[in-house]
Amino acid sequence: MRLSVRTQYALRAAAELAAAAPGPVPAERIAAAQxxxxxxxxxxxxxxxxxxxxxxxxxxxxxxxxxRPAEQITLADVVLIMEGAPQDSEGFHGVAEPLGDVWTALRDHEQATLAEVTLAHIAAGSLPPL
Structure with a gap:
């Protein structure tokens, strides 16, 4: 999976907000910390x-x-906002046709992993079993 720098920054900013004490966090503080x-x-x-x-x-x-609480926001939520829905890969033909199934399985696995990890996991520094 290739994530844009924009999406990587969004994930870092969201993690910073998840780790912050209750209340508003100034953009300057997020920018400096990350x-x-x-x-x-x-x-x-x-x-x-x-x-x-x-x-x-x-x-x-x-x-x-x-x-929402950090426990209710997954990495997939942030990636979807920044990158949009995953695109289907172009069709493969002939002997290469099974590659389409490989790419689909890979994309599904990536999405499932992102959907399992919440901002609370990131803020706490402990990932769920993947």
Missing amino acids: RIPRRFLDNILLQMRRAGLIHSQRGPDGGYWLA
């Missing part, structure tokens, strides 16, 4: 907010926080 360029992060946070994954509040006490 070494994400601030302007890039602002666009990512906007996309996640529009998708309903996070909430935001303006002002001196403002920032971002998860819209």
Whole structure:
């Protein structure tokens, strides 16, 4: 699976929010902690907010926080928001036809793994058995 830098940054920002104490987390703090360029992060946070994954509040006490408990947000949720739904691979023909089944199985396994791991797992530093 190849994830864009944008998606990798989104996963890192979401993990930072999952690990934060309750209350809004300023974008500056997320950017500094995860070494994400601030302007890039602002666009990512906007996309996640529009998708309903996070909430935001303006002002001196403002920032971002998860819209649901970290236990209810999977890595698959974040990847879907940033990358969209996985694309079907082009058809394989002739002797290469079984490769289509291999790619489908691989993609299904990747999706299942991402769906098993939550932001709470990442924040706690303990993955479920994979």
